[in-house]
Amino acid sequence: DADVTQTPRNRITKTGKRIMLECSQTKGHDRMYWYRQDPGLGLQLIYYSFDVKDINKGEISDGYSVSRQAQAKFSLSLESAIPNQTALYFCATSDSGTSGSLSYNEQFFGPGTRLTVL
């Protein structure tokens, strides 16, 4: 079974619709992230959460909101979708790490959701 799952995998919607992308993980990690990937731009951070009560904006949070329902679940919402939000969306997780270890920088990604806004 996949450690980080995303639903749906593909979604086509219309301008103005509300969309929710869901992410679940079984890795037991505290930290979760949402990224979008656009051609030529790499991955850009939308929101991140270091625990259930800690939510932070990333580089490109405008037009998005998130909810951390539990340690294992982190949802991304587009309140009113617009065409330039058409992209590939990835959820990722990372461990809180241990003293002296740098491995906590490593993030584990889900398979992605391809979202098209018409």
Added chain:
Amino acid sequence: DQQVKQNSPSLSVQEGRISILNCDYTNSMFDYFLWYKKYPAEGPTFLISISSIKDKNEDGRFTVFLNKSAKHLSLHIVPSQPGDSAVYFCAASVTGDYKLSFGAGTTVTVRA
């Protein structure tokens, strides 16, 4: 403004030869660097990393070199294999920050 740059969007290499992917960064606070590999329809997967206290890290066919003074790192794949055909992302972070800044990626094609 992108703090991590991969200036070569694509690279084509013959099977068995060396692939060299380059990455430049602008933030001198970055002290941990990672390479991720991504196949179509899959999420990125961690490949190899290096801390700023080192200038080289090797894992099998993959070696990452870090030149802190030039703010440059490179990934060497030797020998290249068809299964290495993928998009490679360079990422950087600051210890204690836990966020990653990614480059735009380099698409590697290994020719038989």
